[in-house]
Amino acid sequence: xxxxxxxxxxxITTTMEGIYGKEIARVSFLPLGYDxxxxxxxxxxxxxxxxxxxxxxxxFKPITVELPQFLVSMGVKSIIPIVNTRDGxxxxxxxxxxxxxxxxxxxxxxxQTKLSSRQWTELGKAxxxxxxxxxxxxxxxxxxxENYDSQxxxxxxxxxxxxxxxxxxxxxxxxxxxxxxxxxxxxCRMVERADALAxxxxxxxxxxxxxxADAHPGNYHVTSQGDIYLVDWDNPAWAPxxxxxxxxGAGMSGDLPGGNEEKCFYxxxxxVEIDWLALTYFRYERIIxxxxxxxxxxxxxxxxxxxxxxxxxxxxxSFSPGKVVEIAFQTDRDHTTK
Numbered sequence: 001x002x003x004x005x006x007x008x009x010x011x012i013t014t015t016m017e018g019i020y021g022k023e024i025a026r027v028s029f030l031p032l033g034y035d036x037x038x039x040x041x042x043x044x045x046x047x048x049x050x051x052x053x054x055x056x057x058x059x060f061k062p063i064t065v066e067l068p069q070f071l072v073s074m075g076v077k078s079i080i081p082i083v084n085t086r087d088g089x090x091x092x093x094x095x096x097x098x099x100x101x102x103x104x105x106x107x108x109x110x111x112q113t114k115l116s117s118r119q120w121t122e123l124g125k126a127x128x129x130x131x132x133x134x135x136x137x138x139x140x141x142x143x144x145x146e147n148y149d150s151q152x153x154x155x156x157x158x159x160x161x162x163x164x165x166x167x168x169x170x171x172x173x174x175x176x177x178x179x180x181x182x183x184x185x186x187x188c189r190m191v192e193r194a195d196a197l198a199x200x201x202x203x204x205x206x207x208x209x210x211x212x213a214d215a216h217p218g219n220y221h222v223t224s225q226g227d228i229y230l231v232d233w234d235n236p237a238w239a240p241x242x243x244x245x246x247x248x249g250a251g252m253s254g255d256l257p258g259g260n261e262e263k264c265f266y267x268x269x270x271x272v273e274i275d276w277l278a279l280t281y282f283r284y285e286r287i288i289x290x291x292x293x294x295x296x297x298x299x300x301x302x303x304x305x306x307x308x309x310x311x312x313x314x315x316x317x318s319f320s321p322g323k324v325v326e327i328a329f330q331t332d333r334d335h336t337t338k
Contacts, residue, residue: 003305004029005039005055011094012053016043019085019092020101022051033218036297036307038234039097042104050104051083055097056234063142065090065100067210068233074133078126078230080105080221106224110217110253117264119228123220124268126230131209131241143210146239148198152285153191155292160187162299172308176298179316186325187291190284193332197281206240206278213237215244216286217253241272242279250283251327257334276335283328287318 009027016022022045030040030052041053065082069090072081083101085092092099115123135143163177180187212219213235221229237243249255249262256262266272294315298308319325 003031003307005097007039007055007094007097012041012043015092015094015099016045016051016053016101019099020083021086022049031306033232035234036304052080052102052104054100054102055094056100057097060091060098061142062090063139063236064234067139067143067236070136070139071130071133076126076129076133078122078129078228079233080229080231105221105229107221107227107229110220110222113222114254115217115220115222115228115261116226117260119222119226120261120264121268122228123230124265124270126228126268127212127215127244128269130212130230131244133210135210140238143236143238146208146211146237146243148201148281150195150198152289152292153194155296156187156191156288159292159295159299160184163295166299168299170298170302170308172312173299173302176295176312176315180295183319186319186329190288190325190328194281194284194288197277197284197336201240201278201281206275208238209241211237211239211241211243213239213243215247217247240275240278240282242275243282245269245272245274246279246282246286249327251323254322256322257327257330276331280328280331280336283324283331287324287328290315290318 012027013024016024022043024043025046026042026044028042030042032040037056037058039055041055042050043053044050068079069082072079080102082090083103084090085101090100092101160180163180166177168174168177212230212233214232215230219230219232221231223229248265249257249259254261294311297304297311298315304311317323
């Protein structure tokens, strides 16, 4: 969220003291990411301790904090631990928002800073550990299982009908509508291919592991000391490993198939046999989800302020040469349609 929600510093200060027992001296809004349901703040206590406060509204699931905290307890160092509330809970409440508190670790995401070869290797090690750590049965039952649901594909089909029939007055919606029409063939082709691949995967179940399920560079937190963390565990899934591996060499941050970044990652991840049909599906589906979410936000509302133009830029950038759409089609041609 780039535009601050209507929450005052006084509300945050009161919450921090009442729920976490922290007396706060300063509160700063952090314009990070493009999730309209998440707002981030830097808060500093009077003793100089700095925290990262995440406010999350709508559809909060406890597994999104229970799981990463369990992984921390198992020694997974690539995850930032959560600061408990005064009563030992992993989250609190501020109006319609759930509050989640972390120690503040200064750094940049994987879009803002280029990962070194060593960091790509460390990322590979971290994701391999996440994929192989034993998960207790009671926790595993709470993790959503990948079922190749068609909800995002249905949404995109609806949006393609809406943009063709409406004359949008909002300038950003109008620009997006024109752009979507220019990319109609590519968008429809991705939806059709994802449908076909999903049907195959449903009929021929794959082995599953714990996946972060949103392991794109925006969720790599890289510190000035060179440490790398995997953040934002809002959508964990019990899914084929390719749900995470699809982000590597996908054109998300200059990393291309067969490039040095991909090679360094797999040096850390270790020997693996890629299921190309699953990986291709997840590459298409990730793009389709973005099209659906950005499309709904920009075409079906006029809200968002500064977030609207940024969301439009994210949308069209996916179709740039060497980026995710081109790489997804290339993956499909090279590995599943021979």
